[in-house]
Amino acid sequence: MIGTVLDGRYQIIEKLGQGAFGATYLAINQRQMGRYCVVKHHQPDSTDPALLQEAQRRFEVEAQILAKLGQAHDQIPDLLDFFSESGEFYLVQEFIEGQTLSTEISHKQRLTEPEAVQLLRDVLEVLRYVHQERIIHRDIKPSNLIRRHKDQRIVLVDFGIVKQTQAQAVTPKSRFIVGTPGYIPPEQAQGYPLFCSDIYALGMTAIEALTGTQPHELAKDAETGEVLWKHVVQVSPELAAILDKMVCFYFANRYQSVTEVFQALDRAGPIWESLAVQPQLSPAAPPTGLSATQFTTPSLRTDAILAMAESVSRELEPHLEQPNVGPPAPVNNSLPTAPNLIAPKPIAAPHTVPTKLEPRSFPTFRFEIITVDHQGRLKEQSPGVAEYFRENLGMGVTLDLVRIPGGKFLMGAPSDEADSLEIERPQHRVTVPTFWMGKYPVTQEQWLAVASLPKVKLDLDPNPAYFKGKYLPVETISWMEAVEFCDRLSQHTGCTYRLPTEAEWEYACRAGTTTPFHFGETLTPALANYNGSKSAHPPHLGPRSHQTTTVGSFPPNAFGLYDMHGNVWEWCEDNWHDNYQEAPRDGTAWLGFSSDRLLRGGSAMSELGLCRSANRNGRNGIFRFNFNGFRVVGSPD
Known part of the structure; x- marks a missing residue:
């Protein structure tokens, strides 16, 4: 080379x-x-x-x-x-002309406490901006921190986001771990980096700078997994406490943001505020032949x-953290974002398929069923009617559920379906009993009402959504939080609410169709909120919204369900499996040992193929991901 x-x-x-x-x-x-x-x-x-x-x-x-x-x-x-x-x-x-922190440590052996504190502040200042842009560095370590000769400031290099997405692109269902052993925390080592993962790595870097000992050489507590380092170097109790919290084994016990670390440093201010530490280093010689410019x-x-x-896509779909998107066009009302994390132990969702309902009269609603040809042109328009019942959530908020008549269908994608993957096969016939499903994805208004109900197992952030509006779908929630929503609603009403099984979701989405979309062979921006900019057909070209839209803004399917394609990904009850070998054929949830849970339907950021009726996605149920929402399955009795 x-x-x-x-x-x-x-x-x-x-x-x-x-x-x-x-x-x-x-x-x-x-x-x-x-x-x-x-x-x-x-x-x-x-x-x-x-x-x-x-x-x-x-x-x-x-x-x-x-x-x-x-x-x-x-x-x-x-x-x-x-x-x-x-x-x-x-x-x-x-x-960047300068020398890495790893070189600096090896030359000086160790940093003093004031120098280490200044290092923390320098790097945190960069991370503050990076995290505001919803990016996780993923590989903070001494060799990726360069002290620039011209001003002695720390420069952060070698972001892991390109390596991460290149790995995902060439091995879509595997988890390539970006980062360096010793500096990455447990959740990142499992393929799920968080903002506090960068804080852990920075804490380990500071400990190495203070002790002169690389992370893999430090012992760990056999019971708690915590790093044992304070016997190697003497530092103030204040700094020791800050670093211990930065490198906690369990992510929820760490500082959750750069701001929290700054606040901790500021509280210990009397020790360091009067010190303006800039290590005096002789400039290292640049590589042979390099200009000093x-x-x-x-x-x-x-x-x-x-x-x-x-105009970059905020997709990073959907594993990576996303950069901030500009404020959406105002749609009705409220709700700010809050990237709080939740405790790690999954709770079990109810797994029973709804019992058969006794004959009973329910109100109906009417709608138009749209079918399009492969060019997205209107092919057929026919009237539809469906039964529904309305659940009272309190606070003047209601939730409509639509009756989905039982039947049999062929689940999965045929091998000749465009954009299909082997994870959607083999196709298999499934029998699904009658059930009731949310007419729309759960809205922010509905989420707020249920989040105000008594806790069952988890605390719920009442305002988790990034895009704000009471009639917008709630998003940026974990599978566990969606299950807690169902548990609270069940406790409140005395009826059973849960997430749909994967089979129920696809059956409900298809609504009797066998085409890639319930509308037919394709979508257009007039039919769903998705990323239509790269579609092959001219009718699909147009601006991407990059944001969620009010539920019910697009035509429903033949069952009367809205927003089954795009807008937000929807959690299902099942654990992830890599294909349909040995999948249940009775509509029940397919449970297992994977920490990943099923997501269906695509989102406002998803391209056409990700919004197909058969498309499957899997994400860890503990963590929040952008554009992830859900709808519920319930019973009027």
Whole structure:
């Protein structure tokens, strides 16, 4: 690779490092008077054309996010360019003249306590901005912290988001772990990084800086899993308490935000506030042949990159944390966001299929059933009617459930269905008893009413949604929180409420159809709230909303259910399984040992294929994810 010229301009002159997803090189931009830059090479480990195409798409999205981060914060390197050659991906970033914290520690052995506190503040200041953008760094460690020669400020490098999404693109159902052993906490080691995962990594970095001991060399308490380090170095009780909380084994016991860490440091202020610590280091010699000039001039493509970054998809669908989206168009009312975390032990949801209802008269409502052709043009429009009952949630709020008549259907996708995956097969016939299902996804108004009811097992944040409006679907909730909602509603009404089984959900979504969507072969923006910008047919082209819409804004299916395609992903009761081998055929939930739970229906950020009736997704039931909501199944008796 040394001597190679990439993209007709970047001449590789030195290899700086090697990682799981490729190498990092020092390069010269031949078109900008020999200025130095860093080229990061990402090499997918799959040659499958479909997976490579997805890898390319995700790579471009993440590169645009990195461009936005670098442009907005002085302590994050600028992204100068990105491109692909021969199915491999390259990022070009600003070269930072300085030395890593790992070099600093090895030269000085240890930092003093005031120096370590200043290090915490420097890095926290960068993380404050990064987390505000809903990004988790994932790989904070001494070698990714560079003290810049020109101003002695800490620069945070080597974000893990591109490596994460490249891994997901080439192995969609596996969990590639981004991060370095010793610095990553348990939840991240299982593939579920949180904001407080970065706080853990920073705490371990500070402990290493104080002790001169790498994390893997430190013992851990056999019973609690907590890191044992205070016997190695003497520090003030205040700093010891702060670091202990930063590196707690269980994520819920850590500081949950950068602000909380700053507040703790400020409370211990008398010890450190009067100290303005800047370690006096002799500048390390730059690599051979390097100019001492700071390389900050963007490449010719930077303006285009930043322009794209402004319109970057907030998808990261749906595993990664999302950047903040601008305020939505006002839709009725209230509710701010709150990324609180919940206790880890899952609770069991009720698993029984609703008992048969005695014959009883219920009110009905009428609607129009829409069918479209493969171009999205209206093919047929017919009247529909369905029975429903209305549950009183209190606070003047009600919840409508629609009767779904029992029957048999072929569950899953045929092998020739566009965008289908093997996880949706084998197709199998399922018999589903009659049940009652929410007419719409649960709204924020309904969530607030039920969250105000007495607790069953978990506390509920009354205002978890990012997009605010009482008639918008509630989102950014975990599976466990959705189950707690059902448990509280059951306790309040004396009737059984639960999440739908996966079979019930698909049966209800299809409503007697066998096409990819209950509307027919495709969707259009007039039929559902989804990401229609990349569809092959001109009728689908149009602006993405990037936000949820008022429930019931689009036509229902033949059962009278609204928003089954797009808007928000909907939790189901089942555990995740990789395919339908040995799946139940009676409509009951398929339970198991996986911590992942089923999600169905796609969201406002999902492309066409993710909104199909047969599409399946799985996410850990403990954690919240953007655009995840639910609807309930219940009984009027």
